[in-house]
Amino acid sequence: MTPRKDGPLETSLFLAVGIAVTAALIPLGLIIFFVFWGVLLYNSLILSRNRTREAWSGIDVQLKRRSSLIPNLVESVRGYAKHEHEVFTEVTEARGALAKASGPAAAAAADQTLTAALGRLMVVAEAYPQLQAAGNFKQLQGDLTDTEEKIAYARQFYNQNALNYNTRIQSFPGNQFASWFQFQPFDYFRAEETAREDVKVSFTEA
Amino acid sequence: MSDLASVPAPVLVYNRIDRNRHKTWMLIALTAAAVLPFILGISLLMSAGVVWRVRSQTRHTRALIRFDQGALKRLNEGPRTEWTQQFELDLEARRAALLRMEAEDRALMMKLLPVFACALIAAMALVFWAIASEPTSKLLVLAGANPAGDAEHECKRLLENLAIGAGLPPPKLYIIESSVPNAFAAGMDPQHAVIAVTRGALNLLTDKRELEGVLAHELSHIGNQDIRLNTMVASIALFLRIPYLMFRREMASNGWMTSSSRQYRQMRGRMRLGLFELALSPIGIYILFVAPILAALIRAAMSREREFLADADAALLTRYPEGLMRALAKIGGAGSAVSGANPAFAHFYFADPAVGGGWFSGKLLATHPPISERLNRLLEFQGAAGLAGLEEAVKQGKRYTAERPAIGMESDLKHPGAHDELTALNQGNLMGRVYRVVADEIVPVYDLSNKNSAVIARVKPGSLIVVFDDPGKMRQINTADQTFGYIDRAIKLSPVNHVIPTEVYDPKLRAAAEAALPPLVAIEAPESPGVGGLTRAQLVMAFGFGGAVFAGVMMLLLVFGK
Numbered sequence: 007m008t009p010r011k012d013g014p015l016e017t018s019l020f021l022a023v024g025i026a027v028t029a030a031l032i033p034l035g036l037i038i039f040f041v042f043w044g045v046l047l048y049n050s051l052i053l054s055r056n057r058t059r060e061a062w063s064g065i066d067v068q069l070k071r072r073s074s075l076i077p078n079l080v081e082s083v084r085g086y087a088k089h090e091h092e093v094f095t096e097v098t099e100a101r102g103a104l105a106k107a108s109g110p111a112a113a114a115a116a117d118q119t120l121t122a123a124l125g126r127l128m129v130v131a132e133a134y135p136q137l138q139a140a141g142n143f144k145q146l147q148g149d150l151t152d153t154e155e156k157i158a159y160a161r162q163f164y165n166q167n168a169l170n171y172n173t174r175i176q177s178f179p180g181n182q183f184a185s186w187f188q189f190q191p192f193d194y195f196r197a198e199e200t201a202r203e204d205v206k207v208s209f210t211e212a
Numbered sequence: 213m214s215d216l217a218s219v220p221a222p223v224l225v226y227n228r229i230d231r232n233r234h235k236t237w238m239l240i241a242l243t244a245a246a247v248l249p250f251i252l253g254i255s256l257l258m259s260a261g262v263v264w265r266v267r268s269q270t271r272h273t274r275a276l277i278r279f280d281q282g283a284l285k286r287l288n289e290g291p292r293t294e295w296t297q298q299f300e301l302d303l304e305a306r307r308a309a310l311l312r313m314e315a316e317d318r319a320l321m322m323k324l325l326p327v328f329a330c331a332l333i334a335a336m337a338l339v340f341w342a343i344a345s346e347p348t349s350k351l352l353v354l355a356g357a358n359p360a361g362d363a364e365h366e367c368k369r370l371l372e373n374l375a376i377g378a379g380l381p382p383p384k385l386y387i388i389e390s391s392v393p394n395a396f397a398a399g400m401d402p403q404h405a406v407i408a409v410t411r412g413a414l415n416l417l418t419d420k421r422e423l424e425g426v427l428a429h430e431l432s433h434i435g436n437q438d439i440r441l442n443t444m445v446a447s448i449a450l451f452l453r454i455p456y457l458m459f460r461r462e463m464a465s466n467g468w469m470t471s472s473s474r475q476y477r478q479m480r481g482r483m484r485l486g487l488f489e490l491a492l493s494p495i496g497i498y499i500l501f502v503a504p505i506l507a508a509l510i511r512a513a514m515s516r517e518r519e520f521l522a523d524a525d526a527a528l529l530t531r532y533p534e535g536l537m538r539a540l541a542k543i544g545g546a547g548s549a550v551s552g553a554n555p556a557f558a559h560f561y562f563a564d565p566a567v568g569g570g571w572f573s574g575k576l577l578a579t580h581p582p583i584s585e586r587l588n589r590l591l592e593f594q595g596a597a598g599l600a601g602l603e604e605a606v607k608q609g610k611r612y613t614a615e616r617p618a619i620g621m622e623s624d625l626k627h628p629g630a631h632d633e634l635t636a637l638n639q640g641n642l643m644g645r646v647y648r649v650v651a652d653e654i655v656p657v658y659d660l661s662n663k664n665s666a667v668i669a670r671v672k673p674g675s676l677i678v679v680f681d682d683p684g685k686m687r688q689i690n691t692a693d694q695t696f697g698y699i700d701r702a703i704k705l706s707p708v709n710h711v712i713p714t715e716v717y718d719p720k721l722r723a724a725a726e727a728a729l730p731p732l733v734a735i736e737a738p739e740s741p742g743v744g745g746l747t748r749a750q751l752v753m754a755f756g757f758g759g760a761v762f763a764g765v766m767m768l769l770l771v772f773g774k
Contacts, residue, residue, distance in 0.1 A: 064379075
């Protein structure tokens with residue numbers, strides 16, 4: 007192979023081609039980078055949203071569990087205090103309202119009403135020492151307190167997830183994605199801070 | 213933005229969590245920096261030893277030169293002859309040869325160094341495997357834990373509720389029958405995590421909120437993946453301490469001095485002299501003394517950071533830091549030294565389990581921050597409101613220790629030598645390990661270790677059995693109704709790491725454990741214990757690792773060797 011001599015023309019041609027290729031590659035690389043990054047961001051938003059939904063179903067399960075406890079509780083109180091019709095209807099109505107409520111905000115409000123109604127029911131029950139002593143009632147009361155606690159924790163978990171998700175879709179650049187792909191913010195499941203306390207206590211103190 | 217403000221979220225806690233995460237990464241980097249010279253030092257020593265052994269010629273040449281120098285000196289005292297001149301020339305030639313040989317030795321050492329380094333990294337992986345393959349059952353058995361029953365219903369309920377708040381699957385609860393208040397979390401992932409609480413903690417923490425604080429702290433360890441990190445840290449710290457522990461054991465042993473064989477006594481004595489010499493060389497000082505202290509420092513610092521983080525998370529989870537603060541104050545007052553706790557696993561516990569007065573109770577090497585410091589950090593979240601009642605809690609803890617019933621004292625007798633970390637490696641599960649039978653047909657259990665003996669029981673496929681670590685021809689097992697017998701080694705078993713033997717023996721707990729297991733058909737490739745009692749996964753891992761190391765060595769030889 008004979009050594010080749012590069013002329014000035016060839017060198018500059020080579021340079022020009024090199025610059026052109028680089029100039030074409032840089033935007034291409036940037037586009038690929040942004041597309042890749044966008045896909046990652048979109049997927050993480052979806053993950054965050056699904057987690058929040060899952061957390062909401064956690065609250066829902068506990069709310070249903072509490073609803074299912076109520077008929078038995080009402081029946082056992084009714085056995086001793088037949089004439090307190092108002093309280094019973096109030097509790098039953100509140101329970102029905104909670105079952106119909108959809109979405110965190112509405113559910114939280116309905117839950118609030120039910121908690122207040124249950125508080126009144128417990129005050130009624132307090133007047134009957136025999137009822138207080140009945141094993142069945144005690145068991146129901148314990149279950150109810152446990153469920154209240156579970157709701158409080160599930161609420162906390164849901165709110166944390168919702169806070170995380172909402173922050174992401176409200177801050178840049180997540181907000182751009184949110185508007186393009188219609189990510190909606192979640193409502194928080196708000197309850198009075200006393201919800202963690204025993205129902206009976208919270209009512210008598212108020 | 214008003215939505216955000218209304219959700220109770222103390223920003224302070226989030227900041228602290230972020231800061232702690234950052235520090236942990238720094239500590240991991242530090243660990244790598246400590247392990248690297250350790251591995252290099254040991255491989256340097258090993259390759260030097262091999263070169264010394266293999267290239268005896270260099271040694272002999274050096275000795276000859278020394279001899280010749282002496283002879284020449286004596287010759288030079290007399291008149292100079294032709295013979296002296298010839299002698300000098302010979303010596304020069306020999307010196308040149310020695311220089312060449314030494315260069316060759318160094319080249320050989322450099323070739324051997326990467327080989328030994330690879331082997332040591334493989335050994336580290338094996339230590340990690342030994343700890344990580346069954347940390348849960350090992351920790352539980354070492355601590356003497358039992359699954360929680362109906363009597364601990366309230367504690368279980370609290371844990372379930374907290375798990376809802378943390379968004380984790382509820383971990384299994386175990387009770388350690390010890391009057392010392394303490395707790396730990398273990399497991400390799402949140403799905404199989406366990407939390408163990410001592411009976412003392414249940415008795416001392418009478419207020420529900422206090423127990424909740426402790427459980428939330430352990431749950432945060434699970435949520436933050438600390439349990440896996442703790443396992444890794446335990447294996448790295450143990451790896452860095454192995455030479456020191458072996459040296460200490462060797463120094464402590466003196467049975468050889470009374471041996472009847474003089475030759476043996478001389479051999480051991482010479483070996484010990486060599487060991488001393490090695491221990492006083494710079495590399496020896498690093499390997500034997502600096503590295504283990506560094507390991508303890510790193511483990512302590514990492515664990516301490518994680519304790520603060522878990523405290524902060526627990527405060528966030530319960531939204532009631534006073535509970536955790538009171539629990540800490542009570543446990544601080546009562547003391548938390550668990551007598552049976554292995555130091556290698558000390559950083560798993562809620563409060564420091566190290567017995568006071570030892571090396572590990574010092575401030576720098578302690579795996580847990582002092583309780584007062586933990587309380588101070590919690591006070592930052594709570595404000596001064598949390599202070600009230602702490603004094604009283606400390607007093608309650610002190611009173612508890614003064615009048616506590618003496619239970620759990622036998623744990624020391626049960627596991628003699630549990631205070632040496634090496635036992636965490638070479639002590640098998642004395643109580644046996646839980647396996648699941650993955651055979652197609654009913655398995656016969658023989659009376660003796662041969663198949664001609666009587667069949668004393670039959671085990672259905674899918675049931676749980678307890679297998680003992682015994683290298684016999686057949687496997688020693690205990691069936692669920694505690695019939696001891698032997699089964700064929702060829703029978704396919706799959707390990708169930710998060711269940712301990714006591715659970716298998718109890719019918720109710722066994723039913724619960726079996727219900728949590730996947731159906732038999734779902735297990736695609738049943739892990740059969742094959743050669744030497746290793747499961748297939750272990751064999752694949754060992755061969756894979758060996759193959760990788762072999763390939764690496766071959767490549768290194770190809771690159772560096774000519």
